[in-house]
Amino acid sequence: MATATIPGYRMGDPTLPEPALDETAMADLRAALLLSDDDLVALRDAAAIVDARVDELLDVWYGFVGSHPFLLESFATPDGPNADYLARVRARFGQWVRDTLSADFGPAWVAYQEEVGRRHAAGKNATDGVVGAPEVVPFRYVVALVYPIYATIRPFLASGARDEAHLEAMHQAWLKAVLLNVAIWSGAYVRDDWR
Numbered sequence: 001m002a003t004a005t006i007p008g009y010r011m012g013d014p015t016l017p018e019p020a021l022d023e024t025a026m027a028d029l030r031a032a033l034l035l036s037d038d039d040l041v042a043l044r045d046a047a048a049i050v051d052a053r054v055d056e057l058l059d060v061w062y063g064f065v066g067s068h069p070f071l072l073e074s075f076a077t078p079d080g081p082n083a084d085y086l087a088r089v090r091a092r093f094g095q096w097v098r099d100t101l102s103a104d105f106g107p108a109w110v111a112y113q114e115e116v117g118r119r120h121a122a123g124k125n126a127t128d129g130v131v132g133a134p135e136v137v138p139f140r141y142v143v144a145l146v147y148p149i150y151a152t153i154r155p156f157l158a159s160g161a162r163d164e165a166h167l168e169a170m171h172q173a174w175l176k177a178v179l180l181n182v183a184i185w186s187g188a189y190v191r192d193d194w195r
């Protein structure tokens with residue numbers, strides 16, 4: 001799907017707030033995660049494999065959320081799970097997979113990831129005009145979901161890996177990239193001077 005047609009998607013939007021994490025802070029965060037230039041190469045390799053199968057991947061992840069009522073609750077109003085909300089987020093989630101696999105981790109990327117963090121916290125529901133859903137995604141589940149998002153991509157990567165070492169390199173790079181996202185998003189949940 002062309003990014004211009006994804007409602008609510010704002011990567012590169014100059015009206016987003018300036019990122020709180022500047023280039024030095026990002027370099028330090030990447031260093032803390034051992035996220036190297038080799039990982040960027042592995043992410044690009046993963047992009048080439050996963051790109052055509054993002055929808056299948058989302059089926060797995062949405063299946064996971066949908067089968068755990070305490071997760072699905074974040075998408076529910078008193079009338080039950082909100083299908084429009086789920087569908088609109090799904091389109092942006094697919095783009096996030098592609099953006100993460102091709103990220104340069106530069107200021108525009110960081111600015112949008114800080115926005116994605118806010119959308120899980122104080123800015124939840126606003127993008128899609130949802131009324132009656134919980135006002136925040138509990139942060140403990142955001143952290144916990146890193147594991148299934150990491151584990152379940154492995155068979156997809158395996159389908160295009162050259163060998164076991166290549167698979168491992170792509171899988172570890174993906175874990176670091178997801179953790180980098182969640183580390184940035186944590187800023188929406190903590191005091192500014194604690195991020």
Ligand code: HEM
Pocket residue numbers: 008009010065070071072074075089092093096116119120123124125126127128137138141142143145146149178181182
């Ligand atoms: C590693 C963990 C997670 C990842 C990678 C992730 C990824 C994403 C992405 C990419 C979006 C769309 C962002 C955009 O608007 O462009 C999103 C939105 C959303 N996510 Fe997550 N998420 C995670 C954890 C969770 C958990 C645990 C829940 C709880 C069920 C959750 C519920 C939601 C909801 C409700 C939205 C829509 C927020 C809004 O109203 O804008 N997420 N997530």
